[in-house]
Each structure stands twice: as C-alpha cells, then as structure tokens.
Amino acid sequence: MSTTLFLILCLNGLQYGMLLFLIAAGLTLVFGVMGFINLAHGVQYMVGAYLVYAYVQLTGSFIVAVFLSLGTALIFGLLLEFFVFRHLYTRSHLDQVLATFGIIIFLNELAKVVFGPATLSVAPPEFLAGSIQLTETLRYPVYRFATIIAGLAVAAVLYFTISYTRIGMLIRAGATSAEMVSALGVNIQRLFMIVFGVGAMLAGFAGVIAAPIFAIEPGMGDNILIVTFVVIIIGGIGSIGGAFIAALLVGLIDTLGRSFATEILSTLFSPSFANQIGPALASMLIYILMAAILVFRPKGLLPAKGVA
Amino acid sequence: MSSLEIRNLNKSFGALTVSRDISISIGTGQCHALIGPNGAGKTTLIHQISGGLRSDSGNILMDGQEISHMSVSRRVQAGLGRTFQITTVLPSFTALENTAIAAQAKSGSSLRFFRNAARETALNEFALATLQRVGLEHRANIPAMDLSHGELRLLELAIALAGKPKFLLLDEPMAGLGRAEGVALVALLASLRGSLPMLMVEHDMDAIFQLADTVSVLVDGSIVAQGTPDEVRADPVARAAYLGEAGK
Amino acid sequence: MMDRSLVFAAILFGLLLLMPFLLPLFGSEYLIGLIIKAMLLAIAAISLDLLIGHGGMVSLGHAAFVGVGAYATAIGLENGIENILLLLVITLAVTGFVALVTGSLALRTSGVYFLMITLAFGQMTYFTLTSLAAYGGDDGLTLWSLATLFGSDIVQSGSGLYFLVLGTLFATWWGVFQISRSRFGRVLRAARDNPERAEVMGYAVTRYRLIAYLIAAMIAGVSGLLLVQHAEFVSPALATWQRSGDLIVVVVLGGLGSRNGAILGAFFIVIIEEVLGSFVHEWRLIYGPVLVLMVLFAKGGIADLFVSKDAKGRAA
Incomplete structure (x- = not known):
C-alpha cells in the first residue's frame, strides 16, 4: 500500500466519520435527554439529501439550496416532533420502535413515489469543484475537504453550546436526570423540541453534504442509521464527545478496513481465501469493534454521566 | 463458628472511602443491628455483603464458607437471604x-x-x-x-x-410502617431470631433495643463502636457520633 | 381466562387444518402459498414473542436467525445433503451457535442498548450473507434440489409441505405455551419484571435470558429452513433489519405474550401486503401511517380484541 493511497483513505475515513458524527450527535442527544429511540433519525438524512436535490433543481444554486434545505429539515423535524414523537416520550421502547418504523416505511416509499426509485446525484458547487495538490503525488477533491471542515465546525459549535451555554447545561442535566430538569422549573417540552429539531436539522445537514458524494436513493438512511447506532453505542449514549470520537474511529476503521482487509489477509492466508473472507471481514470490522468495546466498557467510551 | 463473619472489609470510590476496615461477627441465633447517620455507608455495606458491590479487600464468610467472590445469585443459593430498603417485589x-x-x-x-x-x-x-x-x-x-x-x-x-436462608440481611425493615404494623413485625422478627441469624440496618431505636443482641455504629465508613445495645448506649463515642445526633 | 385462548387456538388450528381441503374448491394454489407464508412468519413471530413478551428483551435483529437458518439449509442442500432431518440438525446447530456468540455479547446489556446491539448484529449477519459469493452473494441463490424425507419428496410441495409447516407452527405454539407456564418461563418473566429482584431470589438472570435467546433463535432458524423449502430460493434480504421490524410489528399487533395474536398478526400482515399491494402499488404509503396511528391511538392494536390473561404479562 502506497503512502499516498493511505493518506487519501484516511481523509475519506475522516470525512465519513464527520458525516456519521453529524447524524449521531442528534440521535445520541435525543436518546440521552429524552430516552427516546428514534429509528426514523436515518430518514432525516435521506430527507436532507432529497431536499438539496430538489432545491438545486429549483434555484440552480447549491448554496441557496443548502440553506433552504436546512430550514426545511428543521421545520420538518419540528412538525414530526409535534405530531408524533411528542406523544411517544413516555411510551415503551417497543411503541417507539413501532411508530418510528412506520415513519421510515412511509418516507422511503414517499421518496420513491415523488423522485422515482433510481439513484440521483447533485453536482458540488462550482467553487468547491476542483481538487487541490496536497503533496507531489496527492490530489484531493476540495468538496470533500469542505465537508471535513464543515463537520469540524459543527462539532466545535456543539461542544461550545453544550459546555458553556445555559441550554447546554440543561441538556447535560437532562441526559442525567430529566425529572431534575423539570423540577428546576424548566419547560422540558420546549427543551425536548429544541433538541429534537436541532438533531433533525443536523441529520438533514449530513444528507445535504453527502448528496454530491453519494448516490441519493430511497432507503439511503437505513444503513447509515445502523452504523450510527454502532457509533453511539461505542461512544456512550447521550455523550457528544463520545459520539465524536466514536464517529471518527468507525469512519476510519470502516474505510481503511474495506481497502486493506483483503491485502492484509493475503499476507497470512492464500489469496483466494483472502479474497473470499476479506470483504466480509471488512464489513464486519465495526461490529467487531463494538462487541469488543461492549466487553470491556459496556457503557461506551465516554458515558454521558457528568461529561457531555 | 460464627454464622456471618465480616473481616477487614474495604471499599472506596476514587478518593471517597465508603467502607474502612469493617469487621463484624454474628453468632448463630443472633441479631446484629447496624446503625449510623445517613451516608455512613450502611446500605453500601449491605450491598457488599449481598454481592451487588464488590469489595476492594476483606473477607465475608457465611458458616465458614467464603462468599465474597460469588455473584449475587450464587450467594442467595448459598443461603443468604435479603430484604430491600425500598420494596422490590x-x-x-x-x-x-x-x-x-x-x-x-x-x-x-x-x-x-x-x-x-x-x-x-x-x-x-x-x-x-x-x-x-x-x-x-x-x-x-x-x-x-x-x-x-x-x-x-x-x-x-x-x-x-x-429461599430457605441460613442468614438474613434486612435493610430498614421498619421503614414506612405504621405503629401497629411495626409492633407486629418486631414480634415476627423476634420469633425468627432464634432459628435465623440476621443483620439489620435500622433507624428505629425501639426495634433495635428489642431485637438486637449486638450493635455496630457506623460513621463515615468506619465502625466507631460495637457491643450490646446497652454498651453502645453508654459509649461516649457512639453517643457523640450518632445517638446524640439522632436525638436532636 | 386461559380456557378461552385455548378454545380460540383450537378454532384457529382447526381452520388451518381444513384449508387444503376447502381452498381447492376455489381452485387456488396461490392462496395455499399465502397461508404457508403467513404460517412461516407466525413461527418466527412466536419465537420473537418468547423474547419480547415473556423475556422483555426487545430484539431488533431476530430476522437474522431466519436468514442464518435458511442459509444453513441452502448450503447443506448445495452440498448434497438432502435429508430433512439432517438439515434440521445442521440448522439448529448453526443458529444455536450464532445465537450463543451474539447473545452472550448482547446480553451484557439490556433495554435500549440490547435493542441497538441486536440490530447491529443482525446487520452484520446480513453483510456476511451478502459476501457468500459461492452461494449467490447479494442476489441470493435459487435451489434446484430440495430436502427430502427419507428419500421421499412429500415435504417439498403441495399438501405435504403445507402440513409440515402447519405441524411446525403447532409444535412452536405448543412448545412456547409449555415454556411460558414452566418454571423456566416463570423465571424469565420475573427477570423481565425486575431483574435485580430475580437475581436476589437466586437466579443468574443472564443465563436464563441466554437460554431463551437460544431457543428463540433456533425456532426462527427452523422457519428459515421451511422458507427455503417453500420458496426454493434464499437471499440475504431475509435477514435485513426491515424484516426484523416486520416481526416486531407482528408481535405487537398480536399482543405481547399472545401466541394466538402472533398468528393473527402474521396473517394480517401477509393479507395487507398482498391485498393492499394488489390494489395500490404504493401500499406502504398507507401501511406506514397506519402503524403510527395504531401506536398513537389504538394502543394494543388488534390485540385488544383477543387479549388473554397471560397476554397482560400475568403469570399463566
């Protein structure tokens, strides 16, 4: 494996990790603060991708489309919260699973009906279209860089908000004990709504920035949802810091694993065996990591208690 | 041989020591009461004995059998019965x-x-x-x-x-009982005492003086006084640490 | 009210027993196929209900065991093993082994963590199945030879297969009924209600849960075996988490702890899919919101109509 390839893969892993973090942040907070298991969180990611596609068609400008998409994703999240999720916070996990499963089925089918079953794509904006020369042999697309930077920026803003603002303090307290927060006289309903709306918007944002990189298709949120679950289990439910570290870890391991598993195996076993087992092992790596974390730290790397 | 023997039990969470060198010996047919102010580590000690919390060091022997490395369910199988402070059925x-x-x-x-x-x-x-x-x-x-x-x-x-216990751990059995119910429970426990040795955490002094053969006073994770109820009542350290405070 | 649910079960199985004799009057092989499909779904759902209803373990990866069972059977068939009893042993061993490994890890946790971990393990199984290039990979595998009973093809199609599936459904119903009333079932319910208390009663809770997890997985595996026999085809799609979600829908629709409910739920889902699907191609646009509304307004769903005493979680 050449150094250049390795570097590119690391960057790709980093970028995948950032996407995962954007989705995981909302999911882990909704879990931590409300104890609500939202399977439909991955669908918000799909919604974001389709929104940016639709707005680009309408306005012709990627930047305008991004802002319109974020606004729409936020409103969409708030509406879902108001009409459905709000009524499920006190229900059993089973009810929550069932209702959010219903929402997934509906939205996946709706996407298929409105946009068709074929995959769609969006071109990155002009000013982010090229690639830059990193070293003599290494060029990397500007757009992918931009997504890494956007992810880091969101992480920084979230970290600041949760560590230093009043609402962040409430969220941290809520992750430990929701009763305590409402005992403080805080409007817990509004806090939930804000957390939920922001979470939905972040997942939508992930979908938006993923749109020029990955194929837009119905059901695109389902698989990433499960990887996001792996991320928040590894990071510790309710922990933003944990989600960040775990997202990067999962992003890197998954990306590198898919490229190198076969190669590494073939140094140990026969090539044909490596070719057969390699891809399977690569797709299992993050689950193996999760299992290992569970054995040694059942509550995740950075459990939410105390630290956000 | 003692029915339950606790030897030099220690437990701390980081810098906070919740059990410091605790030793209690309870003979067959005896009732031992554990008293102390809130936060003294009584419930922690019960957890250590029943197995929900692993001790850092020390031994717990029931009828001479070492149980401190067993899981909760194994200890119950070995004959340790337990009631909870907050009712859990x-x-x-x-x-x-x-x-x-x-x-x-x-x-x-x-x-x-x-x-x-x-x-x-x-x-x-x-x-x-x-x-x-x-x-x-x-x-x-x-x-x-x-x-x-x-x-x-x-x-x-x-x-x-x-569960046919050989030994009974009672965590505040009198908690929340009315007067008549309390009297009935004390009578019931008194009738059991002879055949079933027990360790109980309790605040109700009347119950303790009626039931307990021996008493330990726990303060800040350490036993500050140990003896018969009368001895403990007369002990100045125990009075200062607990009885005086309880009398406030 | 135990008796009423037994009577209801008798009617249910009586009807299923008569179907092959009644349906040809309407001239329909297709309907028989649908009923087999619903019965296979019901077998897996009853096994999941042992976990959720009695054990309180909400698994979102149960379909993986259907997939593992189906692939164990298919791979056996591809390698020339055609004796259905031998295939059954293989299926039970393989699903049991997978359940032992994933269950020991997943049961280190409970509640939401358990749900997400079973989901992740289910997905892992799915990816493993898609990577079996020799057995069709993503596309799945059409089977040219099916299992035989001592060399006879009676269990391959028609009423032979129908009664085999019905018999398995009954065995599952009866087995889970027995388990739910047994000492083991009682411990499982105690652990569901209050695991700490069960522990202090002297039960190593994780051990009992793991055994229930193994039993449920093996039953689901058997439904996978029969599925191969019926569909003559396997694909990784059997193990997707959407299929696990469908199983949960069946269990909840039918009512927790209710075996009859699971059978009704399975028929309900299959009918919805086929009937609604034949009128409206986009039937999921209706099905999805129906699920949401059901949770929001008709808690208990169709189960409310058939609640038996043990469905409410009371000791049977």
Missing part, C-alpha cells in the same frame, strides 16, 4: 407466586421447560406456609401491585424466607 405476580418463585430457586432445577409451574403442589404449599409465617396467607392470590405498603414489607420478608 414482582408487581404483576401474586403474593403466592412471588413467594413460590423464590422457593423454586431452592427446590430443584429451574431449567424445566415443560411442566406447569403454577400447579406444582409442593412449591405452592411451601409458599403458602411461608406466607402464613408472616401472616399474609389471606392475601395469597392478590397481585403484588394491589397490596398495601405494610403488606409489601411482609411479602418482601416472605420472599426472603422462601
């Missing part, structure tokens, strides 16, 4: 079923998949007899969620007894 099970399932753990394997457990006469008769011991037989078929607080405390005791 199985709410959707009736009083009889609560008792029967506790008895089941000590009578034959529970890895039986093909017989109606609710129709096992031997189990049910034993469970009913146990309910009789605590005076709850007339409520046998009431779901636990419909029992009163006082009845739940008794059921709690029946569940512990149904």
